Amino acid sequence: MDLASFSHGKRKVRIGKVRRRPNGVNEFVEYVVGVQLEGATEASFTKGDNTMVVATDTVKNVCYVVAKRDDMNSPEEYGITLARKFLDEYSFVTGVRVEALEKPWSRAIVNGSEHVHGFLRGGQGEHVGYVEMRRLGSGISTSVEGRIEKLDVLKTTQSGWEKFYRDRYTVLPDTDERILATTVSVVWKLSQTQEVDYSSIYRTLLNCVYDGFFGDPKMGKYSPGVQNTQYLIAHRMLELVPEISEVSMVLPNIHFLPCTIPAFVKNKIQFEDDVFIPTDEPQGEIRCTLKRPTSLRAKY
Ligand SMILES: O=c1[nH]c(=O)c2[nH]c(=O)[nH]c2[nH]1
Numbered sequence: 665m666d667l668a669s670f671s672h673g674k675r676k677v678r679i680g681k682v683r684r685r686p687n688g689v690n691e692f693v694e695y696v697v698g699v700q701l702e703g704a705t706e707a708s709f710t711k712g713d714n715t716m717v718v719a720t721d722t723v724k725n726v727c728y729v730v731a732k733r734d735d736m737n738s739p740e741e742y743g744i745t746l747a748r749k750f751l752d753e754y755s756f757v758t759g760v761r762v763e764a765l766e767k768p769w770s771r772a773i774v775n776g777s778e779h780v781h782g783f784l785r786g787g788q789g790e791h792v793g794y795v796e797m798r799r800l801g802s803g804i805s806t807s808v809e810g811r812i813e814k815l816d817v818l819k820t821t822q823s824g825w826e827k828f829y830r831d832r833y834t835v836l837p838d839t840d841e842r843i844l845a846t847t848v849s850v851v852w853k854l855s856q857t858q859e860v861d862y863s864s865i866y867r868t869l870l871n872c873v874y875d876g877f878f879g880d881p882k883m884g885k886y887s888p889g890v891q892n893t894q895y896l897i898a899h900r901m902l903e904l905v906p907e908i909s910e911v912s913m914v915l916p917n918i919h920f921l922p923c924t925i926p927a928f929v930k931n932k933i934q935f936e937d938d939v940f941i942p943t944d945e946p947q948g949e950i951r952c953t954l955k956r957p958t959s960l961r962a963k964y
Pocket residue numbers: 824825836888889890891917948950
């Protein structure tokens with residue numbers, strides 16, 4: 665029997681970090697980190713020989729050592745520093761995969777002013793950095809992905825789903841008026857990993873989601889379907905951020921059903937796009953990946 669693939673590490677390493685600025689303002693970030701190490705550790709699986717295995721407890725400790733030294737400005741940067749530390753420290757480790765997820769905390773506003781050291785669990789989704797670093801000849805190869813996860817968004821109008829394919833199994837009527845709700849997941853690949861402002865890219869891409877999904881604050885923007893809205897958001901992301909080569913999005917369509925329960929019908933109460941029944945499942949699931957055409961890829 666062949667041992668086809670193997671690695672080991674720690675997941676769910678939770679780290680909180682306070683940056684105390686000289687002006688008395690404190691910043692706070694919380695990360696949840698996962699690390700997998702690759703190397704010649706077959707013997708620990710096949711023979712119980714652990715001599716070349718960095719204990720997962722040590723892996724966890726290294727996460728905290730790097731958190732002490734790194735500014736933790738973005739999950740991507742922290743992931744790069746952490747992956748590099750494992751390769752520098754352990755010559756027998758050949759590859760590292762790091763996932764760092766930033767939990768959303770936002771500064772508290774008290775009586776209209778930003779608090780210097782108070783934070784609220786904020787609801788703007790989660791920012792994840794994913795780094796793979798491997799020894800390659802005498803050098804090191806690095807690939808970095810950023811992600812937005814668990815970003816719940818909803819709009820109460822300016823959404824429809826019409827003129828889709830119909831057959832004898834179709835019951836859904838056309839509509840140009842519905843609630844559109846989803847939990848946004850985006851993954852973007854970086855075509856360069858040095859001198860990248862990962863936080864700024866994250867904020868720009870988050871804004872692409874807001875802009876593409878909600879549209880103008882007064883007017884909104886009509887969505888003819890999750891497919892088109894998703895495509896336009898990903899397209900705008902690639903237009904605005906030259907450092908990314910590829911964007912993938914997964915958008916569930918979380919259905920809010922018109923409330924037409926028998927009590928409504930019996931009492932001649934009309935549904936007027938007002939009372940809905942929120943549902944958890946089933947959900948539509950719409951996916952796409954957009955890549956920059958090869959000829960237009962930035963040359964780094
Ligand atoms: O935006 C949508 N895309 C679909 O593919 C679909 N299918 C469906 O039943 N409702 C919707 N809505």
